[in-house]
Amino acid sequence: MSSEIIPIKVPKWGLAMEEGTIITWHVAEGDHIAKGDEIVDIESSKIANVLEAPASGPLRRIVAAEGEVLPVGALLGVVADESVDDDTIDAFIADYQERFAKEAAEAGSAGPSPETVDAGSLTLEYLKLAPADFEGGVPAVLIHGFGGDKNNWLFNQAPLAEHRATYALDLPGHGGSTKKVDRPDLDGLTDAVIAFLDALELEQVNLIGHSMGGAVALNLALKAPDRVNAVVTVNGAGYGTAVNPDYITNFLGAKKRRDMKAAAELLFADSALVTRDMLEDMIRFKRLDGVEEALKAIAEATLLGENLPDLRARLGDIKAPILGLWGAKDQVITVPDTAALPENIKAHLFDDAGHMAHMEAANEANEIIEAFLEEQD
Amino acid sequence: MAKKTYRQAISEALFHEMRRDERVIVMGEDVAGGQGGTGQIDAYGGVLGVTKGLIGEFGPERVIDTPITESAIMGAAAGAATQGLRPVAELMFVDFLGVCFDQIYNQAAKFRYMFGGKAVTPLVIRTMIGGGLRAAAQHSQTLYSIFTHIPGLKVVVPSNAYDAKGLLIQAIRDDDPVIFCEHKLLYDTEADVPDEAYTIPFGEAEFTREGDDVTIVAFSRMVHLANQVADKLAKDGIEVEVVDPRTTSPLDEDSIIESVENTGRLVIVDEAPPRCSMAGDIAGLVAREAFGALKAPIEAVTCPHTPVPFSPALEDLYIPSAEKIEAAVRKVMEYKP
Amino acid sequence: MQLSRDDLLEAYRRMRTIRAFEDRIHEEFAAGEIPGFVHLYAGQEACAVGMCMNLDDNDVIGSTHRGHGHCIAKGCDVTGMMHEIFGKADGLCGGKGGSMHIADLDKGMLGANGIVGGNPPLAVGAALAARNLKTGGVAVSFAGDGSSNQGTTFEAMNLAVVLKLPVIFVIENNGYGEGTGVDYAVGCKDIAARAAAFGMPGTHVDGSDFFAVYEASREAVERARAGEGPSAIEMRITRFYGHFEGDPQLYRADDEVETLKRDFDCLKKFRARVTEASLLEADQLNAVDDQVARLIDDAVRTAKAAPYPGPDALERDVYVSYP
Secondary structure, three states: OOOOEEEEEOOOOOOOOOEEEEEEEOOOOOOEEOOOOEEEEEEOOOOEEEEEOOOOEEEEEEOOOOOOEEEOOOEEEEEEOOOOOHHHHHHHHHHHHHHHHHHHHHOOOOOOOOEEEEEOOEEEEEEEEOOOOOOEEEEEEEEOOOOOOHHHHOOOHHHHOOOEEEEEEOOOOOOOOOOOOOOOOHHHHHHHHHHHHHHOOOOOEEEEEEOHHHHHHHHHHHHOHHHEEEEEEEOOOOEOOOEOHHHHHHHHHOOOHHHHHHHHHHHOOOHHHOOHHHHHHHHHHHHEOOHHHHHHHHHHHHHOHHHOOEOHHHHOOOOOOEEEEEEOOOOOEOOOOHHHOOOOEEEEEEOOOOOOHHHHOHHHHHHHHHHHHHHHO | OOEEEHHHHHHHHHHHHHHHOOOEEEEEEOOOOOOOOOOOOOOOOOOOOOOOOHHHHHOOOOEEEEOOOHHHHHHHHHHHHHOOOEEEEEEEEHHHHHHHHHHHHHHHOOHHHHOOOOOOOOOEEEEEEOOOOOOOOOOOOOOHHHHHOOOOOEEEOOOOHHHHHHHHHHHHHOOOOEEEEEEHHHOOOEEEOOOOOEOOOOOOOEEEEOOOOEEEEEOOOHHHHHHHHHHHHHOOOOOEEEEEOOEEEOOOHHHHHHHHHHHOOEEEEEOOOOOOOHHHHHHHHHHHHOHHHOOOOOEEEEOOOOOOOOOHHHHHHHOOOHHHHHHHHHHHHHOOO | OOOOHHHHHHHHHHHHHHHHHHHHHHHHHHOOOOOOOOOOOOOOHHHHHHHHOOOOOOOEEEOOOOOHHHHHHOOOOHHHHHHHHOOOOOOOOOOOOOHHHOOEHHHOEOOOOOOOOOHHHHHHHHHHHHHHHOOOOOEEEEEEOOHHHOHHHHHHHHHHHHHOOOEEEEEEEOOEEOOEEHHHHOOOOOHHHHHHOOOOOEEEEEOOOHHHHHHHHHHHHHHHHOOOOOEEEEEEOOOOOOOOOOOOOOOOOOOHHHHHHHHOOHHHHHHHHHHHOOOOOHHHHHHHHHHHHHHHHHHHHHHHHOOOOOHHHOOOOOOOOOO
């Protein structure tokens, strides 16, 4: 019997999220929910996702109605044991709402903001999130894929940062990093990440790479084994499987949101996840001076035709343990036969996710990644 | 990403391009200001402060204060453009085009064609449009349709800070004469604007709202009113699609037609007078190309066929309002054949 | 000297009215009472009045964006002007024109003008009409140093000479075109000489000296009335306020206006001259000051209280008839 009242709040998915729309509740008031249950669909302007229950117990109140638009941190509902009486719960809700309104009025949520670091000839932008009150495990560096940026980890970085310092960086030619890419091949990108580790004096890290970033992570583990504690790839390149050239061509060629949509829909098993804002961000990024040239150079040097890195023969040489995660419905990079992978690679498939498995199966992926990393700490 | 004003966005575009290409020059009345006075140079930086600071970085050879002499400014800019400079000439208020139109429409606009494709005239004319400042009949007009009428000119009407920067950089890099129309009431509006340089291609409409019931095509400041109306009507279950063409020449006809083919209803919002206007132009386009899709007659919300009145009481009636736009949308929604 | 004591008192009244009108608008604008763009004439009063004392309602003037002084000098109703500037229905232009477009054609005031270089060709046209219709009238184009650089001004001057029209080009050189100095913007520093090059007499006067302005104007008007063609007068003068209300005037040295107000104030000069020569008594001038102050107070009070134009006014008077 616990008298604790646990609030369920609008989550903050990514730096830009300020509010969320309540789409569908999957549970009803009075239901007994378990921690990790999918309880409510919420949509930010960028993307929709499902919120998991933060705790187990009876869902005593649902405060936010479907269709409501609420700021990050606003109260959605409360979980509390049956022993807590209704008046206490009502008082808790009233108190929460009052404090929340007051805090919102007092200050815009001055959350962490991206920083830049000079790494060799490059300036790299990154977002650091770390536990506030303790050092945590071995830090993790998150490496996005081709055409992506640090914000691709919006569902992952904050949960992982509860346990360790996390650095989501922008690769050269991407995000807020230098757009001029002199070395667009895999070694060039890998050296950029090594320079990033040097610049931030990160001796040894866990590397979490998505897609092309997965290949960078694997390659880094080969080039600088001392720097790598563990590797996680999410629908990683480098396993010798084919990249869908349509994706690359459509992405490079897209000038309008409509054209970008055709490319972006290949990223997800559920194409409904592609929002207007997501497409707009991609288009806006591509309009920046130097981006088209950089992306084209990187695509040609690391992703297309014979230049697609095939690290299969060398994966067994990697000393660090490897966790390979795949969304089974990937339409961008063919999922390898996980049974045929070297023994040092632990594989996991998400049946209902596509290329962006860390977004589509975010909650599950976060748990698997954190459990894996904890084993290696 | 930093929020920046329309004014800052335009200023950044000028700084970017002047740093990038020394052939880019800025010329006009009081673009710096204070030359020949007893006080400071760069006293104005343009009457609304958009070009402030340019002369300090680029000097008087590239940031050229001119006498009040619009014909000479436009003609000299056009001539210089044919000879390898990339001038950004300022026609402070678009109303002043009357003083200098020949240099723009008989000269700059026609060189390429008249000279058999041999001339290149990379000229940008920045100018202010629009009412709302009680600036009366000769400082408040919305004249982009006049330029749009002239073959050889490209015409840009940015509705927000993000577009303003990308479109101005595109305009400066473009090899044709471009009329860049800035709405006076938008200078202090803010949007997310990247620090880096970027370009937005001409002839690509932006859908600022998406919906299946009614298409609103709106220009410049009117896009904001259209968005307000769309947001309001969404609560009543009317889904309004707002199309901001961003450039009137070239015009993204495909996006407009595509949208009307989906919604079957069209409201055009144009701050200019209604005759020979963008409103008329687009109504004609849709009547020709998407007649079969129309479920209701096309509505146009424009100012009346009068000069811009001075009195606030009259000017408020003159400029299209959110209320008038909403009424037009409801009218096309409720139309029964 | 052909001016009677009554004429002198009238000249003083007009100049004082202009000054009080502009000073008051400066205050009202700063208080947010006046919409739109306003450009004040204070400091230049002797130019408008010195010329217009030679004119009657049969003669026509064209003006600039800085037009209040020309209107008052030409006899426009001060209350009607104030109401216009406040955008009211009973303003001189029904609230449709505002500060930059005040006109009263019955008084021979062809309009203030929002376009630099807008009026010189119009004044030539007014002179053409006067000649052909044999009204005996002359036309005066008031323009500034900024306007003197516009092609329209050059073309108007040449046409006036070619047609030998009864028009006078007054160029009030107040030192600045917007925020740019004359020394920078006027290539040939001598605007009168430039006018003379078109084939007409061109003279300079100290625009703060009412009597000098009056004399130069009288000669030019007589010449025009006699059918001897156009002439030009460059009046060197200063403005006490900015280009527009709200102009921070960073292009002027800190003490510039102060010095000019001390040494170059046409009203002070006029008062000194007429009292020292015993042409007018100080009491007479003070009485005018009081009357003017009351007039302006009343005009502002009624302007604030007056109604705005109704919606029916919006589409009225675009044409005389339509279709």
